[in-house]
Amino acid sequence: MKLLPPKPFYYESGERAVLLLHSFTSNPNDMKKLGRYLQQNQYSCYAPTLSGHGLPAEDLLSYGPSDWWQDALDGYQLLKDKGFERIAVVGLSLGGVLALKMGQELKINGVVTLSVPMDKEAAVLKKRIVYYAKRYKQIEGKEDQQIASEMAELDLLPFESLTDFEQLINRTRDHLASVVSPVCVMYGEMDDSSYKTSAETIFESVASDQKTIKGYANSKHLMTLGKDMNAVNQDILAFLNKLNW
Known part of the structure; x- marks a missing residue:
């Protein structure tokens, strides 16, 4: 059976725009329920497919952080081209690393991170x-x-992209103090404990005047589809509603 790669999605609604960035080895489907929820609450959402994701692992390994960063930039530009002046970013895991990097390098209206690693070795x-x-x-x-x-055969392939990914995480962590946009940090309490530590690092290190952190008791890594999904969606909406649009 040939699997079809998942497609990006754009849900149009109000004049406020949110870029949704999915996690490593996953795809935009992880963000669809959140996207629909935000659309119902007058937010327009775009979720790109990060390069190589949704494809066989052999293909995914031919892409790396520079490609995924460009995908995030292209998604941001797509929303700009549609006329949105202020854009918030919501990122899950890898997507959250990219969201923080966008907060460091671009004018972002607000950043939401879910299950974001700040310490991850290439071997893992x-x-x-x-x-x-x-x-x-x-x-x-x-x-x-x-x-x-x-x-x-897969084990014989080069894994340089994973070393690059580890370095992306480290660089992003080292420059958290340059994030001044409002930040909402979320983690699942049923996830690996390192993600709580990472969430605390993000919360303590960003220079934002407006920042929150919250753990979700029934959530594992994939928070946007977990048992706390409704609470996660509501808290993201409440955070976005408080931003200066």
């Missing part, structure tokens, strides 16, 4: 790729023997 990221690769091949309907053979 490789495990994520391996899991993603195997799951993708299973969904494609491949036989176990073929999957094992392809996984062995």
